[in-house]
Every structure is written in structure tokens, then in C-alpha cells.
Amino acid sequence: MTSLPNAGRPVQFGPRLSVEAVEEGGFLAPRFNADGLIPVVTTDASSGEVLMMGMMNAEALLRTIETGEAHYWSRSRQCLWHKGATSGLIQKVVQIRVDDDQDAIWLRVQVEGSASCHVGYRSCFYRSIPVGPFGDAPIPLSFEEAAKIFDPVAVYRDAPNPTQL
Numbered sequence: 001m002t003s004l005p006n007a008g009r010p011v012q013f014g015p016r017l018s019v020e021a022v023e024e025g026g027f028l029a030p031r032f033n034a035d036g037l038i039p040v041v042t043t044d045a046s047s048g049e050v051l052m053m054g055m056m057n058a059e060a061l062l063r064t065i066e067t068g069e070a071h072y073w074s075r076s077r078q079c080l081w082h083k084g085a086t087s088g089l090i091q092k093v094v095q096i097r098v099d100d101d102q103d104a105i106w107l108r109v110q111v112e113g114s115a116s117c118h119v120g121y122r123s124c125f126y127r128s129i130p131v132g133p134f135g136d137a138p139i140p141l142s143f144e145e146a147a148k149i150f151d152p153v154a155v156y157r158d159a160p161n162p163t164q165l
Helices: 019-024 058-067 152-156
Strands: 003-006 009-012 038-044 050-056 071-074 079-082 091-098 105-111
Touching (some): 050 058, 058 071, 058 091
Parallel strands (some): 038 105
Antiparallel strands (some): 038 050, 091 105
């Protein structure tokens, strides 16, 4: 079992002993990948809009459960990341769901400040990909959000951009 302290008592994930126990059982038994991470899709609790996709390690998942605020594992910074700690765009958890085989998490959140993307848009999914043949031409993207909600330079100042090439 995986455990981390929680106000003096351990929080534990159940064992993954059988398919039936994982799919039909009454205990959280997450399956983390080889890097110790589990994917998380985060949506706006009111509109259902997809805000972001991130990753959690065991500590991030447990802190999210314990605090009711979203925590992730930042692959670019290689550290635990409390969403909104720098920007003030805290994601308050309304509901946490796990998929059938417990290898993906869905967070439904309310965002303080109404944006979730470090680029300044409301959602990290601010562009769409058109469907159809393009031949040898680069595939264009269409902006679905007309404007940024905030100025990332003003909010993050000299913090390094987490986007890596």
C-alpha cells in the first residue's frame, strides 16, 4: 500500500489484487505508469469545458484529495505543483473521478480567477485542429478563445516557462 501522512494518520491506496477488485471494488487503487505518474484531465465543473491535462504522482493525488485543491507533478520542473500557487488561479476541486481500471483521473474544478492556462487563456485547449486532408501543407490551428484572460508576463514575471521543446 502507498501511504503519506495526513493530519497524523496515513492515507492509503488499496492494493491492486485482481481485475474485479480494481474495476468493481470500493477502494482507490490507482495504477501509476513506469515513471510513477497518472494522467489527469481537468474540466470546469459548471461548463464541462476541458481546461487542462496534467500528471499526478502519488503525493500530488493524495494532496489533491486531502486539500480539495488541485496538485500536479510538473514534468518540466520535476517537482510537486500546487496549481495557482504562483498565479492565484487556484483550482478548487468539486469532484474527483477515477476511470474503470484506475489509471486516469478526472478533476471537475472551479477556478479562482477564471483561467487555467499558463499562456493566459482560460483553457489549455484554446486551439482546434480542423478535420480534412491538407496534402503536404502544415495543418493549421484555429483559435477557439478570442483573447487571453490574463497577461502571463505580468502574472508569472520571471518564473521560467514550463513549455519545453
